[in-house]
Amino acid sequence: MPRKRTPVPVAATPDPEAPVVLSVSGLQKSFGHTVAVSGIDLEVRAGSFFGIVGPNGAGKTTTLSMVTGLLRPDAGSVTVNGIDVWGSPMSAKRVIGVLPDRLRLFDRLTGAQLLYYSGVLRGLDDVTVRQRSADLATAFGLEDALNRLVADYSAGMTKKIALACAMIHSPRLLVLDEPFESVDPVSAVNVTEILQKYVASGGTVVLSSHGMDLIQRVCDHVAIIVQGAVLASGTIDEVRGEKTLEERFIELAGGRKVAEGMEWLHSFSD
Ligand SMILES: Nc1ncnc2c1ncn2[C@@H]1O[C@H](COP(=O)(O)OP(=O)(O)OP(=O)(O)O)[C@@H](O)[C@H]1O
Incomplete structure (x- = not known):
């Protein structure tokens, strides 16, 4: 007999008055001459499903690592549930799942x-x-x-x-870097359901992903990070405007590159 599925709560916009669970201010990080994160501010409220998108090397992982106390920032502050992550790392880590x-x-x-x-x-x-x-x-x-x-x-x-x-x-806050990478579609649906229920009961999820459809479907807020800075942030509708999230992303990330000068690829070696 097929397993009965409990209804999944629809991703609702979180209460704009809900307490701020994650506050990121002026976050910066460089590796030698490479500026990975150049002054990021973010605010995420309780009960929010917050997506972070950006091209490869944009600084998403570096940002999330600083948010969760895994990588020390050069400047800026992070508080989770009112706790300063870098001032009181032990207490902060108790309320974060990574x-x-x-x-x-x-x-x-x-x-x-x-x-x-x-x-x-x-x-x-x-x-x-x-x-x-x-x-x-x-x-x-x-x-x-x-x-x-x-x-x-x-x-x-x-x-x-x-x-x-x-x-x-x-935890109060789940920070997930590319949680759906390598996960099959059936499992992805199950994991999404688990996360949606967690959010519906007041938990907060911040995740990075390259899956625009997924972000558009499950997140209520999104930030687009390009070259270490937030270029757009807000509700999904605010960020995408009249476009799809993917179109907006490509626009902000600098557009598509035309594959010129690759003619050698079409003259096969045999
Ligand atoms: N430990 C490190 N040492 C030197 N450079 C680093 C280090 N970690 C990250 N970088 C650099 O910082 C920049 C941002 O990298 P980051 O991994 O944060 O990007 P990302 O947005 O997560 O990319 P992707 O989508 O490819 O995972 C890149 O230029 C990267 O090469």
């Missing part, structure tokens, strides 16, 4: 062990961790993989177990 860009998981553990240690490290008791691990494994379709080493997981399974670990302590 799916980083380059996953460095303890992959010699099984999925079950990784979930267990993620929960215990976040201060949850044994019974709670086991209960939540079972719930997360079901929600992410990882029940059959729980007793296998994470090192043997596929890229998509690894992404899902890392996302489950990021959520186990029910």
Whole structure:
């Protein structure tokens, strides 16, 4: 018999008076002569599904790493739930769940062990961790993989177990760098549903993605970052105007490059 699906809450615009969960002000970061982030300001309210888009190398990962306390900014401040991330990193990290860009998981553990240690490290008791691990494994379709080493997981399974670990302590803010990369379409729908329910119950998601359709569908707000600066930010409708988000993105990101001078590619080597 087909599994009955619980209705997914429609992505509503969050209450404009809801408390600010994430506040980013004047954030800057350079690597040698490369300016990765050149003064970013962002404000994200509770119950918001906030998308960050930008071309390759725009500074999205660098920004999210500074927001979550993983990379020290050269200048600027970040507060999460009123806590200064760089002033009180321990307290701030308690209320943040992170799916980083380059996953460095303890992959010699099984999925079950990784979930267990993620929960215990976040201060949850044994019974709670086991209960939540079972719930997360079901929600992410990882029940059959729980007793296998994470090192043997596929890229998509690894992404899902890392996302489950990021959520186990029910954080106020989830910061997800490319959460849908490598995730199959069915799993992506399931993960989206999980995130939408989390947001509908007052949680806040900030995610980066190259999937314009996805951002347009699930996010209520979006920021377009190009060369380390926010070029547009607001509700999806404010940012895209009369265009699609993709068209607006391409316009702001500098337009398409015409593939000239590549004639050699059409004269095959054999
Ligand atoms: N550790 C580092 N050392 C040197 N340069 C770095 C480092 N991390 C990022 N950069 C540079 O900073 C810039 C922004 O990189 P970042 O990874 O933040 O971009 P991104 O928007 O996440 O890109 P993508 O969409 O390709 O993931 C790039 O020019 C990148 O080469």
